[in-house]
Amino acid sequence: MGVNPEPRKKKKGGEGRATSKEVAAEVGVSVATVSNAYNRPDQLSEGLRERIFEAAGRLGYSGPDPLGRSLRRRRSGAIGVLYADRLSYAFTDPAAVMFLEGVSLAAEEAGLNLFLVPGGYGLSGGSEAVLSAAVDGFVVYCVSAEDPVISAVIERKLPVVLVDDPSRDGATSIGIDxxxxxxxxxxxxxxxxxxxxxxxxxxxxxxxxxxxxxxxxxxxxxxxxxxxxxxxxxxxxxxxxxxxxxxxxxxxxxxxxxxxxxxxxxxxxxxxxxxxxxxxxxxxxxxxxxxxxxxxxxxxxxxxxxxxxxxxxxxxxxxxxxxxxxPHVEKGLKAGRKLVALLEGGDPGEPELLPTKLVVRGSTASP
Amino acid sequence: MGVNPEPRKKKKGGEGRATSKEVAAEVGVSVATVSNAYNRPDQLSEGLRERIFEAAGRLGYSGPDPLGRSLRRRRSGAIGVLYADRLSYAFTDPAAVMFLEGVSLAAEEAGLNLFLVPGGYGLSGGSEAVLSAAVDGFVVYCVSAEDPVISAVIERKLPVVLVDDPSRDGATSIGIDxxxxxxxxxxxxxxxxxxxxxxxxxxxxxxxxxxxxxxxxxxxxxxxxxxxxxxxxxxxxxxxxxxxxxxxxxxxxxxxxxxxxxxxxxxxxxxxxxxxxxxxxxxxxxxxxxxxxxxxxxxxxxxxxxxxxxxxxxxxxxxxxxxxxxPHVEKGLKAGRKLVALLEGGDPGEPELLPTKLVVRGSTASP
DNA sequence: ACGTTTTACTGAATCGTTTAAGTAAGATAC
DNA sequence: GTATCTTACTTAAACGATTCAGTAAAACGT
CATH class of the missing domain: 3.40.50.2300 (Response regulator)
Incomplete structure (x- = not known):
């Protein structure tokens, strides 16, 4: 069993990205200490912390790997936006773009990144994208209640906010009149x-x-x-x-x-x-x-x-x-905020129905 | 040491998402087999595979966790788009939106998701978002060569395509005339x-x-x-x-x-x-x-x-x-494709300069 | 001088997977 | 009937971090 005949290439040149383990070895401390250097500066002496950063720089370690960290922390720091169609189509629809603007505003407030996931009914993969997205929760935009991807989302048991289609009971939702x-x-x-x-x-x-x-x-x-x-x-x-x-x-x-x-x-x-x-x-x-x-x-x-x-x-x-x-932007913003509230274990609030308003311009007149 | 006094909650009710380990225990096989059921159907008998899926459904296991999988596979299945400003701003700029459309087209081709990362100079966090994004590579859009986030990107040593600012040597890039x-x-x-x-x-x-x-x-x-x-x-x-x-x-x-x-x-x-x-x-x-x-x-x-x-x-x-x-969309598409090529170990091709063209409409005349 | 706190770390378990290598049983070859 | 190949699994080591529960030494209080 794990005899590990050779000590493995420890760090074969400056190449590739280094890991906290390598930095720890270089400085002569434990990986826990390296982790602390990045995450809880108060847990180690200032001097050691600097030595760690110095070694990290030398070895080309750019800080904790997002994946390792997310796995352990059980938080990826990103919110997913599930869009009904192909993603490229979302960008051609001004209404969708404004909605995304709102969601991104909420993401910014909370310091989260935005992960765009295509629903893509009938696309290759189907709901695979939903299943494979490393996100902490979903804002589901404009997906028909019948779409199989919505089941995929529910199945993942992540916090979800449904937009414009508040038909699933239990789920937080927001829509317009x-x-x-x-x-x-x-x-x-x-x-x-x-x-x-x-x-x-x-x-x-x-x-x-x-x-x-x-x-x-x-x-x-x-x-x-x-x-x-x-x-x-x-x-x-x-x-x-x-x-x-x-x-x-x-x-x-x-x-x-x-x-x-x-x-x-x-x-x-x-x-x-x-x-x-x-x-x-x-x-x-x-x-x-x-x-x-x-x-x-x-x-x-x-x-x-x-x-x-x-x-x-x-x-x-x-x-x-x-x-x-x-209010497209507001709708996105509120949807995003509800999701953030959910993520933080707070109260997302009641399902909301935002008001609409007729704007009379020049394209209507008496016949 | 790990005496583990209690067998721990094995699966305290149907609640929470289950893991492959739990499914394995339920069916009475090893986790490797569960993994194979999802990833290499040819490695196990049809019957067992069905029993595994059935148990997964019963336990509420919706397939391999993206984080665990990505960590192990060293691939997250997402490409990052780094935008100079706050994300919400990107959505208000039609040029940026078209560019994103192009990138998302390339992402779709390759079956990848899109991860949006704000550069946000001066924003809280600074380049933190760049360091914490679980992506396989970056398309860097419209970020000044002086921006510190660009160093953060380089530091991560991920494949990068620079757009509209082809000043870093070695990096793949695309721009316009x-x-x-x-x-x-x-x-x-x-x-x-x-x-x-x-x-x-x-x-x-x-x-x-x-x-x-x-x-x-x-x-x-x-x-x-x-x-x-x-x-x-x-x-x-x-x-x-x-x-x-x-x-x-x-x-x-x-x-x-x-x-x-x-x-x-x-x-x-x-x-x-x-x-x-x-x-x-x-x-x-x-x-x-x-x-x-x-x-x-x-x-x-x-x-x-x-x-x-x-x-x-x-x-x-x-x-x-x-x-x-x-050609905004084309620029995004080509940038995305270059990144995909890089990810697949292929040749991203030469730095490209796409043509521009004056379109004369009605806002110009002799003085 | 002695007990208590604080400081500054280390060890080891854990997060949820994938995968190379191994194995036992059954099928095939000659 | 023995050697070889398949089939259908299992074992155990990663992947790269975080964090809880120590622990030894230094600082502190009286």
Whole structure:
């Protein structure tokens, strides 16, 4: 058994990174003392501490290895953000970016790093990324309740904050008043006198369709957000005397202007043409606006348009987009703070629903 | 010595996450076998493997702990992106976001996660975040060569790819043709007939000033990018017969429209007023445009404006911004791929300089 | 001068894995 | 029927730290 015939290469030149053990050997102390030099300066004499740092510098030891430390401490010092899609996609969505900004603010407050984990339904690996991420907890963003990765997260039994999809009981969560915002958007259009509506939605289920979605499919949307927004529209539109069944709801597999453009091209070709289009996100709204331009339709003269999210481009587009504002950064910040509270054994607080607000700009007018 | 009086709580209820040891005990095999069940299915019989998974499910074991595994494997499966500033700031800068998109693309290709590390000069902790991040390598973005965090990164002796600041020898790097792009921008203005220029720059050193920077200070800029862009402007402007010393260069401590607005307000109050302003980034250009609006100046009628970066808003602003395009996403992607190559022991390739290109839109005209 | 505290360390267990090397039993070869 | 190869595991040593429970020596109090 462990005879260890050779003393092994002790430190074969200055090469590679050294370990605390090597530093300890060099100085002639125990590894515990080296550890203390870095973590509890009061546990050793000033002189020895300096000798240790000096030797560390000489040997190329840059301080405790994060992995060894994390393993022992049972804390990695990072919070994970689980994003529904591929990560690269998150960065193209201004709403997601603002949310991340908020989470990173919370991480900074707590001195934690940010670990981005792609959910990537259908991606190679599946929920492997979730299982292999060295984090202390997760903020789960925008993942449908049906997504298998969410089970993977739950399975890991780490502290979790669910964002925008507060359907798992027990879990801490935060969301926004989707329904109220959507209702306000549709009411605004109804008050302007619109009666011919159309809706451009993002995907309703994990296996998305492209095309018109009937009410049954709408009901079965597996994302809480989506369902709530559609419900808000429905309530307001029915109140205006228009049967919901008459309102075409177009499902886009991806939340991109390109998809929405294609959707709008189909919707605007209908006779009679809708006079107002509600989009479930600003990204989609921008696509619709482009399509309208292609049809030679002026906004808001020929077509009124309402988005959702109030991303910063919304104020700068031409015409500026009427949309439902939601506090993306604050949502991220609060989600992050809840997670931090959880990590510190504190109280994450009640599930919260942040307010939304209709911001009327230049893309809506009477028909 | 380790008498271990009590057998310790073996598994006090289904609570907490279980370990491979517990699963092994439950099934009556060694931990090695449990490990094999997850990592090398061919090493054990199908039946046993299923019994192990079944027991794992029962005990709440969700697979090997990432930390233990990473420690042993000496691979964490994550690449770190070191960002100069606070992380929350990265998300407000469209150029940084696009870059991250590229890196995340590369990470996805390689099946790696993304670990975001704030450089945060002057932040509490300093380079602590760098030292404590459990990553396999770093992509260093936009950090001045003088920044102490960059030394921290080097010290960790992990594979590193330097972006936009290829000054450390030996390190793999990627950048863009800053000088050429800047030169083209200034040449464009000169050709239009402009002779009274002003420049709005971001910070020149780690300890930024706000205000006009004389040529000496410009030379001492510790970011390669900044120096190159200024040099490009200088070359073209001098070629047009204007002494560089006559061109006011205003330094903004932060790369935000707000800072640039303040800068422009000062520059535009000068007599004679500049007829063209060059901004080192689009973010800064947007601020200048706002200031111009405040002065009642029309762009490009009264003032021509050129940015740098070609972020997506540049095409949508009014007027659309003439700017220097750089391939942000591609830069991130290539940086990420180089790092991946390094991690896999391959060849990261030569330091690359990606091309820039002037995109003429509506913000420039003859004076 | 003697007991108590403080200071400055060391030893050894532990965190949760992976993996090279070993082994016993059964299958295959000739 | 013996030698060799597989199969299906196990043993034990890492990986790189932290931390608790010592302990010997020095400092302190009276």
């Amino acid at each position: 989707d329904e109220g915002g959507a209702r306000a958007a549709a009411e605004h259009l109804a008050e302007l006198g619109h009666r011919r509506f159309a809706v451009v939605s993002f995907k309703l289920t994990l296996e998305p369709d492209r095309g018109l979605a009937d009410p049954a499919r709408q009901e079965s949307a597996d994302n809480e957000d989506t369902r709530s927004r559609l419900k808000g529209y429905k309530t307001a539109i029915e109140k205006a005397g228009v049967p919901w069944g008459d309102v075409p709801v177009y499902e886009c597999p991806e939340n991109t202007p390109e998809e929405a453009k294609a959707a709008a091209e189909e919707l605007l070709a209908k006779e009679p043409r809708p006079t107002a289009i509600l989009a479930l996100s600003d990204q989609l709204a921008f696509g619709v606006m482009e399509a309208a331009k292609g049809f030679g339709l002026s906004i808001p003269g020929d077509l009124s348009m309402v988005g959702f999210d109030d991303v910063s481009e919304a104020a700068r587009s031409s015409p500026p987009l009427t949309t439902v504002h939601q | 800053d000088e050429g792009g800047a030169r083209a921008a200034a040449e464009h203005l000169a050709e239009l007939g402009h002779r009274r220029f002003a420049v709005v720059s971001f910070k020149l050193t780690l300890e930024p000033d706000r205000g006009l920077a004389d040529p000496a200070r410009q030379e001492s800029a510790d970011n390669e990018d900044t120096r190159s862009r200024l040099k490009g402007y200088k070359t073209a402007i001098e070629k047009a017969g204007v002494p560089w010393g006559d061109v006011p260069v205003y330094e903004c401590p932060e790369n935000t429209p707000e800072e640039a607005k303040a800068a422009a307000e000062e520059l535009l109050a000068k007599e004679p007023r500049p007829t063209a302003i060059l901004a080192l980034s689009d973010q800064l250009a947007f601020g200048v445009m706002e200031a111009a609006k405040g002065f009642g100046l029309s762009i490009p009628g009264d003032l021509s404006m050129v940015g740098f970066d070609d972020v997506s808003e540049a095409a949508r602003s009014s007027p659309p911004l003439t700017t220097v395009h750089q």
